Amino acid sequence: MKEKTSLIGDTLWRICLVAFAISIIVPLLWLFYESLKTNREFFRDIWALPEVLQWKNYAKAWETFKFGQVFFNTLYYVGGSLLLGTFLTAINAFALTRIQFKGRAFIWSTIMLSLFLPGINALVPQYVLMRDLHLTNSLTGLIILDSLGESVFFLLLLSGFMQSLPKELEEGAFVDGASLFQVFWKIIMPLSMAGIVTVGIFKFIGLYNNFLGPFIYLGDESKYTMAVNMFFANARMQYSSDWVTLFAGVVISMLPPVILYILFQRKVMEGATLGAVKG
Template sequence: MKERRTVVDGLWWGLLVLWLVSILFPVIWVFYESLKTNREFFMDVWKLPEALQWENYRNAWVKYKIGPSMLNTLYYVGVGLTLGTLLTTLNAFVLTRLEFKGRKLIWATIMFSLFLPGINALIPQYVVMRSLHLTNSLTGLTLLHVLSESVFFLMLLGGFMQSLPKELEESAFMDGASLLQVFARVIMPLSMPGIVTVAIFKFLGLYNHFLGPFIYLSDQAKYTIGVNMYQANMMMQYTADWVTLFAGVVIAMVPSVVAFMFFQRSIIEGATLGAVKG
């Protein structure tokens, strides 16, 4: 027997379709405009181009130096993702699987930090980074992100690890395993769905991170892709080469869109498992 659709179901579907359109329309419009000439863009933004201007993408790659900025982003994202995910996994393991004095106080302090806007930490962080001579450095920026733990990721991965039976660790200790071996050979493999979810969210956050690189990087040769495209946008008040800028924006979107599409199932499954088991 087929399930009957109600009026409320229809309204929800309509809202979801509107939401989908509001997300996809700007992306499609930017791609559409990137295939025009500037003359066609200024004459009519809705008119079809006479010929597809694929050379706009080559011009954007060269003019905005997207290649070097992508390499900077690759270093920032790669190192930050690897070290950050490992550190989050270690922190979640210590705070959820180990018993020690002050553990509840640490958790309470971490939870309290949820009520503090992250923007309040910008000035103290900048003062510390400047004192350590880590400003205008991709390595310094990466270390700042790695050491700035996210409460959301700790809660997600911690909730997943809390669901694992204690007997697993006890049996491993009885077999002579050390604490590090229990973490590496028992907890990490079983927590892999949650770790993958955290890693994907970290990748998207690092790749789209703008404020940190914008504040700490002053050398154009060290710009990440987000800051690079912002500077390209600032140039429009002098050049008005919008179609080339749109092409650059499309190129900048490709890695994050592809990553999300490829790992979409892992994100949903990992987040659901962490929420249900936690």
């Protein structure tokens, strides 16, 4: 009886997972084949397949939405924020988990308290600070803002990896004359690489999809990132109604994070699971 109940439960869970997968895959497939239609076909029947595949919609979307410049802006913003932000997260996690100092418990308490504060509350003081430092309308300013604005989730995730490493590793390194930074760079960093990769992938997806920050701080169209560019592309549709070109642009904009996740999905799952076990 117990085995039968377990089998029914497993079957229900699988049905729910399949339904959830379908709810994600079907809209993506619909978006893709709509991008291969003409506007006439789209307005005539949104469910019908295209009579002739209109691959030229992608060339038109690339030119219309200036994806060349947008991809360069996004690469600079995401790449800079990812490298600097991940390094700062790693060094913060190292300091809070491997170094004993006065006030460490207070810092951890303050960090945990920040989980209960909506991030939108910091929007006004952040903007005033960025304006006074002349960092508005600057991709470099956005990199500084996103890198220094530590995420509690990433800090806790990476701390779980570093906290589980044996203390004897760094004690032996100190005996051999290694400095504190050498211990971090040559011992802790390599051993925590699974967690760093996991944090890096999550940071990439978050930065690539980040809309609010670039929307508020960037006023020059030539500096728009992908999320802001697609927002204004969608807004322009009320005047042009060229929806198939917009769909092609959306497909193009989705490719980088989708490809990244396909390539690194195993590392993400392994890293998240390992972090849960170690933490």
